Amino acid sequence: MRLVLRSFHPFRRFDFFRAIRSLAIALVLPLAALSAVHAQQLPPGAKQPTDFPRAKLTAGMFVIDAAVAASDADREQGLMYRSKLAPNEGMLFVFNENAVHCFWMKNTLIPLSIAFIRADGTITDIDEMQAETTDNHCPHNNGVYALEMSKGWFASKGIKPGMKIQGLPQPH
Missing domain, CATH: 2.60.120.1140 (Protein of unknown function DUF192)
Structure with a gap:
């Protein structure tokens, strides 16, 4: 059995947080777009x-x-x-x-x-x-x-x- 030790690299941790941030943006943008589309369902001239x-x-x-x-x-x-x-x-x-x-x-x-x-x-x-x-x-x-x-x-x-x-x- 061979044990491989990897050294800790601070940029790998940064990549993890970048991935989390990208995932959050990917989830939030469609929701914001859906809200905008829902708000635009009023016909022109209709009151909010x-x-x-x-x-x-x-x-x-x-x-x-x-x-x-x-x-x-x-x-x-x-x-x-x-x-x-x-x-x-x-x-x-x-x-x-x-x-x-x-x-x-x-x-x-x-x-x-x-x-x-x-x-x-x-x-x-x-x-x-x-x-x-x-x-x-x-x-x-x-x-x-x-x-x-x-x-x-x-x-x-x-x-x-x-x-x-x-x-x-x-x-x-």
């Missing part, structure tokens, strides 16, 4: 989620961080292209007329619950909506607001028709 004005609403003891869609373009985009919502985050749709306002889920990637609300803040109807469908979701009553939250949010919090949402901005 952070570009919508915000309102703090309350439903019972729950505080809601709502993006506000009060213009035609903002209401048309709504929560389209979003892949997630924070636990108490939603979108408030503000209309200029007291009417039946219907919704659908085209290009909406996450299932949502929607509460239809009168001008005085009273919830009239709540409906569950499946992602990426074109089914119409219409309230039985006229209203000025609609509040979209993650699917099941209203039921999980015990929020029902007849209850009020506080902090609603005035329609224009």
Whole structure:
């Protein structure tokens, strides 16, 4: 049996760390590219989620961080292209007329619950909506607001028709 002793060479250790660094870069770059591609899925002219004005609403003891869609373009985009919502985050749709306002889920990637609300803040109807469908979701009553939250949010919090949402901005 022959024993071979190799002398320690400091550059071999450097090569090991260079390999680790190269591996880390090889793993991180595709993830960064994937994030960039995901962020670019918004069509030209669409608002980023952070570009919508915000309102703090309350439903019972729950505080809601709502993006506000009060213009035609903002209401048309709504929560389209979003892949997630924070636990108490939603979108408030503000209309200029007291009417039946219907919704659908085209290009909406996450299932949502929607509460239809009168001008005085009273919830009239709540409906569950499946992602990426074109089914119409219409309230039985006229209203000025609609509040979209993650699917099941209203039921999980015990929020029902007849209850009020506080902090609603005035329609224009």
